[in-house]
Amino acid sequence: MGKKRFLIIFGFFLTAVVSAGITYGAVKYNEISNISNDPFGKLRSTYQTIKTDYYKDAKTEDLVDGAIRGMLGALEDPYSTYMDTKEAKGFQENISSSFEGIGAEVQESDGAIMIVSPIKGSPAEAAGLKPKDKILKVDNTSVEGMSVNEAIMLIRGEKGSKVKLLVERSGVGELNFTITRDTIPIETVHFEKMDDGIGKIQITKFSESTDKELAKAVSELTKQNVKGFVIDLRQNPGGLLEQAVYMSDLFIAKGKNILQVENKDGSKEVYKAENEDKIDLPVVVVVDEGTASAAEIMAAALHQSAGIPIIGDKTFGKGTIQTTKAFKDGSSVKYTIAKWLTPDGHWIHEKGIKPQYAVSLPEYAKLPYLDPEKTLKEEDSSAEVKVAQQMLQALGYNNVKANGIFDPATKQEVEKFQKENGIAVNGQIGGETTIKMIESLQKKLIENDTQLEEAVNVLKKQLAS
Known part of the structure; x- marks a missing residue:
C-alpha cells in the first residue's frame, strides 16, 4: 500500500471513530455536557471539565486569568489588556512615579510588541530604539503571542542590570540591542531659554503632575521675558487624557474646543477651554512619529483651536481612550471606552497628524544602534x-x-x-x-x-x- 493511500485511509478511519465516540490511540473523544442558551454555559462547562478531568491540578486563579486574557484578546484591540498584580503595579508606576527599566512606551500591534516612543533621556533613547521598532525577543525569549504587559515585565528590571532586545526595523531588518536599565525619572517637562529670547518647553509624557510642571515652566520662562514658546512633543507617547485637556487649556481661548469624545452609542462629549487668561505669546509645536495619544490631542487642539502651527513629521496615530478597572487582588483590566476626535471632529487613529511644515531630521538620525x-x-x-x-x-x-x-x-x-x-x-x-x-x-x-x-x-x- 502506498504512503499516500495509507494517509487517506487513516484519515477516513480517524473520522469514523471520532464520530462514533470511540477511543483511538492516545485520544479519547467525549461529548461535553449539553449547553443551554446561557452564553456562559460553554465557559463554565469547560472550567468544570478542566478541574475534574485534566490530568494535572489546574489552579483556579490561572484559569480565571487566562479566561480574562482570552476575552480581551478576542477584541483584537492592542490597547485593551488584562494586567496581573505585578503588571498593574508597573502600569500605575509608569503614569505616577519613577520606575526602573529602559524607558520606552510599547504597545501590541498586529500581534507584535512595538515601540511607540522611547522616553526622552532614557536608556532606550540613548541605545537608539525608534518608534515602530518591533520587539522579537527579550533576553533570547520570544515575545510572540505575549500581551504587552507580559513583555513589559520581561523588559523591566533593576537599575544597572542589562537586557538584550532583538528588534525588527522596517527597511533595515533585525537589530540587536544591549541596554542597561536605569531609574526613569518622573520629571516630564524640561525647559530652557534659547537664543533670541525664545523659550523651549519639552514635554516627555503626560503623567499625573505634568500640568503643574508645564505651568511652572511657562511661569519661569515668562519671568525671563521670553518672546514666544516652542512646545516640543517629539517622542512623547502620551498618557492621561485629562492632562492633555488641562495643558491645552493654557493656550486656547475660553469656549473653543479642545477635543471631542465619541462614545459607543455615537453620542459626543465636547471638551472646551475654560481658562480666562490664556497665554498670548506666539507658540509653535514640534512633533514626530513618536508623538502619540495625549500628545496628539494637545497638538491637534493647539493647531485647530488656537491657530498654532505644527512642525516636524507625521505623528503616530492613536485615537482611542482607555480606562482601567481594578480588582481587589490588585490586578486590573485596561480597555478602550471611546474614540477621541480633534476639535473639528476628525479621527486621526492609524492616520496621524500631518504637520503644516513637514521637516525631517537628517538621515543619520535614523541609523540603527551599534552594540x-x-x-x-x-x-x-x-x-x-x-x-x-x-x-x-x-x-x-x-x-x-x-x-x-x-x-x-x-x-x-x-x-x-x-x-x-x-x-x-x-x-x-x-x-x-x-x-x-x-x-x-x-x-x-x-x-x-x-x-x-x-x-x-x-x-x-x-x-x-
Whole structure:
C-alpha cells in the first residue's frame, strides 16, 4: 500500500471513530455536557471539565486569568489588556512615579510588541530604539503571542542590570540591542531659554503632575521675558487624557474646543477651554512619529483651536481612550471606552497628524544602534559594518564607502577617529570607539536639529509680523 493511500485511509478511519465516540490511540473523544442558551454555559462547562478531568491540578486563579486574557484578546484591540498584580503595579508606576527599566512606551500591534516612543533621556533613547521598532525577543525569549504587559515585565528590571532586545526595523531588518536599565525619572517637562529670547518647553509624557510642571515652566520662562514658546512633543507617547485637556487649556481661548469624545452609542462629549487668561505669546509645536495619544490631542487642539502651527513629521496615530478597572487582588483590566476626535471632529487613529511644515531630521538620525559589546574589524562583512561606515561618513570621515565591507580604507578612517578622540588606536570598532561614535552623532544631531531650527524660524516670522 502506498504512503499516500495509507494517509487517506487513516484519515477516513480517524473520522469514523471520532464520530462514533470511540477511543483511538492516545485520544479519547467525549461529548461535553449539553449547553443551554446561557452564553456562559460553554465557559463554565469547560472550567468544570478542566478541574475534574485534566490530568494535572489546574489552579483556579490561572484559569480565571487566562479566561480574562482570552476575552480581551478576542477584541483584537492592542490597547485593551488584562494586567496581573505585578503588571498593574508597573502600569500605575509608569503614569505616577519613577520606575526602573529602559524607558520606552510599547504597545501590541498586529500581534507584535512595538515601540511607540522611547522616553526622552532614557536608556532606550540613548541605545537608539525608534518608534515602530518591533520587539522579537527579550533576553533570547520570544515575545510572540505575549500581551504587552507580559513583555513589559520581561523588559523591566533593576537599575544597572542589562537586557538584550532583538528588534525588527522596517527597511533595515533585525537589530540587536544591549541596554542597561536605569531609574526613569518622573520629571516630564524640561525647559530652557534659547537664543533670541525664545523659550523651549519639552514635554516627555503626560503623567499625573505634568500640568503643574508645564505651568511652572511657562511661569519661569515668562519671568525671563521670553518672546514666544516652542512646545516640543517629539517622542512623547502620551498618557492621561485629562492632562492633555488641562495643558491645552493654557493656550486656547475660553469656549473653543479642545477635543471631542465619541462614545459607543455615537453620542459626543465636547471638551472646551475654560481658562480666562490664556497665554498670548506666539507658540509653535514640534512633533514626530513618536508623538502619540495625549500628545496628539494637545497638538491637534493647539493647531485647530488656537491657530498654532505644527512642525516636524507625521505623528503616530492613536485615537482611542482607555480606562482601567481594578480588582481587589490588585490586578486590573485596561480597555478602550471611546474614540477621541480633534476639535473639528476628525479621527486621526492609524492616520496621524500631518504637520503644516513637514521637516525631517537628517538621515543619520535614523541609523540603527551599534552594540558596543560587539567588535568589528578588518575583513568583516555585515550590516553592522555598513552602519558603522555610515556613522563615520556622517561624522565627516568621507574616505569610507558604506558597502558593508571592513576594508583597509575603513580601518584607516577608524584609526583617524580614534586618534582624534583620544582612544587607543587599533583600527577596530567596538567598546569605547563605538560609544564615542554614538555620542558624537548625538551631539551632532543636537547641533543640527532641523525640526527645532524650522520651529524657531516659524516662530520668528510670527514675531516679525
